Amino acid sequence: MRYFKVTLVYSIAMVLLLFSSLVNAQTSSNLTYFIKSAQLNSPLLTDYNNQMLSTRIDSLKLRATYGFIVTAEGNASYAPNSKGWGYDNALTNGQSIFAGVRVSREFISRNNLSTRLKAYKNSIAQVLTQKDLAIQTLNRQITDQYIATYTSQKQMDLSTEIIALLSKEDLVLQKLTQKATFKQTDYLSFKVTLQQNQLALQQQTADWQNNYALLNYLSGIIDTNFHALSLPDLGEISFFPSFQESIYTKSFQADSTKLANDAMVIAYDYKPKVNAFSDGGYQSSLTHTPFNNFGMSIGLSVSLPIYNGHQKQLLLQQNNLALQTRKKYLEQTENQYQQEVFNLQNQIRHYDNMLGMATQQIEYAKALVEANAKQLPTGDVKMVDFILSINNLLNLKANIIQYNNALYTLKNQMKYLIIQ
Incomplete structure (x- = not known):
């Protein structure tokens, strides 16, 4: 009984371990896994995150700049005077010493x-749009490579399927050839076709593994294992954001908002500035009652810019020119965006039609191969016709793989529409 319990527990543990390994394999072989890994390992995205954090720190530093500044100060000086030569003692007192604490603050309005x-905040918004565009570019790059790897995998699967079909016939034809009921030359032609497909499979396997390794490389993944990839899940492509909702419009809005705010900062730079300060401690010339020279002072300074060569107007002109430039770039980008959407939709429609036609034709090609395979041993079908029917099926399936590859690529471009 105890042995049964131990065996049961062991069996359950093995099943759970197997299930866990299957889940991990499935998780690591889909598009989402590679995209998330690429984003996590991207130094560029880390750079953008750190830029935003650094900018937030700059805003805290600015608040501190306009707060109370407390400094400890100390200085001592000695100006020798001999026989009437030296600095005027009325100005220098001969010697002086100061040690104390100074408090100052620049007062500006709340606005x-x-x-x-x-x-x-506007700088953070700009960096955020740059980060969003980087994510979009990275996602598109990873998806493109995933599609290329998946296409290589489908081509490899197709060759495996054809080889299985030919190997099945090889067993029958070999026996018939040995009994002299099947021509030796026909069998050799069949054998050459089989070996060509086996050689093609080796090449396709190498291509698949190379594409897989490149996918890992782009995603920042270190893994020497190869897993069968699942179907690329691109989500719903029929709906895509309008240009007004695109990253380019958001980028323009962030830039224009910053430029408008910069114009207000320029205006405030030419407002009067008020500084208040106070110090307390010890200051003495050491010539008269030095032990009594502890005290404090307060002061106020006001500065008002009057004339600096019309720099304010020039700065505002530069700001306005930058805004006009951004508007012109936005207009061009919108035209390119609309044209790219039209081109992609048109190509997707054509490949959808081609894929539908090829799918219908493949049913007839399959039926022809199956019929020829049954009649080949009886001699009712020539070997050349059988090989031709297999090549037609192979070409049709290869075309379907390429059409799907083109559709995946076009839909990926539609999903992550990037104007260069």
Whole structure:
């Protein structure tokens, strides 16, 4: 009884382990796995994340700049004077010493500070759009390579299927040839066809493994194993964002918002500036009651720019020129976007039609191969006709693989529409 329980527990553990390995294999062989791995391992995306964090730190530094600044200061000086030669003692007191704490603050309006802080928010928004475009570009690159690898896999599967079919016939034809009921030359022709497909399978296997290794390389994955890839899941492609919802419009909005805010910062730079300061500690010339020279002082400074060669107007002109340039780029990008959408939809429609026609034809090709295979041993069908029917089936299936490859690629371009 105890042996039975131990065996049962062991069996359950093995089943769970096998199930876990199958789940891991399935998880690591789909498109989502490679995309997530590429995003996680991308140094560019890490750079963008760190840029946004660094900009947030800059905003905290700006708040601190306009807060109270407390510094400890100390200085001592000595100006020697001999026989009337030297600095004027009325100015230098001969010697002086200061040690104390200074507190200062620049006062600006709440709107002024808010505007300057918005500059950092706008910079973060710009980096965020750049990051989104980088993610879109990375996803498209990984998906393209995944499609190429999956296509290589389907071509390999097709050769395996044809070889299985020919190997099945080989067993029958070999016996018939040995009994002299089947021509030796016909059998040799058949054998050459079989070996050609076996050689093609070796080449396709090498191509698949090379594409798989490149997919791992682009995704930042270190793995020497090869798993069968699942069907590329591109989601619903019939709906795609309009240009107004695209990353390019969002990028323009972020840029234009920043330029508008920069214009407000320029205006605030030419507003009056008020600074208040206070210090306390010890300051003395050491010439009269030095032990009593502990004290404090307060002060206020105001600066108002009057004339600097019309730099404010020039800066605003440059800001406006930058905005006009961005608008022109946006107009061109929108035209390219609409044209690219039209081209992709047109090509997808054509390949869908071609795929439908090829799928219908393949049923007839399969039926012809099966009929020829039955009649080949009886001599009712010539070997050349049998080989021709197999080649027709092979070509049709190869065409379907290529049509699907083209459709996957076009849909990937539609999903991650990038204007170069």
